[in-house]
Amino acid sequence: KAGVTQTPRYLIKTRGQQVTLSCSPISGHRSVSWYQQTPGQGLQFLFEYFSETQRNKGNFPGRFSGRQFSNSRSEMNVSTLELGDSALYLCASRDTRTSIRETQYFGPGTRLLVL
Amino acid sequence: QKEVEQNSGPLSVPEGAIASLNCTYSDRGSQSFFWYRQYSGKSPELIMSIYSNGDKEDGRFTAQLNKASQYVSLLIRDSQPSDSATYLCAVNDNDMRFGAGTRLTVKP
Numbered sequence: 001k002a003g004v005t006q007t008p009r010y011l012i013k014t015r016g017q018q019v020t021l022s023c024s025p026i027s028g029h030r031s032v033s034w035y036q037q038t039p040g041q042g043l044q045f046l047f048e049y050f051s052e053t054q055r056n057k058g059n060f061p062g063r064f065s066g067r068q069f070s071n072s073r074s075e076m077n078v079s080t081l082e083l084g085d086s087a088l089y090l091c092a093s094r095d096t097r098t099s100i101r102e103t104q105y106f107g108p109g110t111r112l113l114v115l
Numbered sequence: 116q117k118e119v120e121q122n123s124g125p126l127s128v129p130e131g132a133i134a135s136l137n138c139t140y141s142d143r144g145s146q147s148f149f150w151y152r153q154y155s156g157k158s159p160e161l162i163m164s165i166y167s168n169g170d171k172e173d174g175r176f177t178a179q180l181n182k183a184s185q186y187v188s189l190l191i192r193d194s195q196p197s198d199s200a201t202y203l204c205a206v207n208d209n210d211m212r213f214g215a216g217t218r219l220t221v222k223p
Contacts, residue, residue: 033210033211035213042214042215043203043213043216044213045210045211045212045213056209056210090158090159092211103149104149104161104211105161106151106158106159107158108157108158109158
């Protein structure tokens, strides 16, 4: 099976712009979670989508939003970018058909630099 | 606020030694626990998952879980330089929460 894919891999934006990141989960996985990773804050949970519905949300401002499509692909959008949004954005998918114990598998990440 | 705490390190061990990584969590109701390894510039990859009290072994890796004390640990036997990475502890309740990670260096 192909792994989790994320596009683009690298992105440079300026303050005030918006950005959209894309994630394609492992085939058959219906849950997609997004994380932000920075050297100072570590890996922080943004939100999880399952069957096109947001199931959980972390403690991030409303500038961070996401959605999931019927094929389980997910997009994350950040509006009005700030310098502090520079980070590695990771997407992870898991198969939730049986229980919450399923492992999350991470994509390679999108590295966003805000200038 | 549910917390997952790890010693940030860095932890340095000589090649062939046992590396011991520890993690504590705040939510007593947590059920699923994971250890991920993350090489610099790469995404996390799963090493072990553990759900029941006790030890779980997989090759050179042993995960230990003690729900009463709310801690989970990872032992790496016969440490190799290729084990040098940041190790992330994760606890899955309604969402997955990660510790800050422990940076491990294995010196040849």
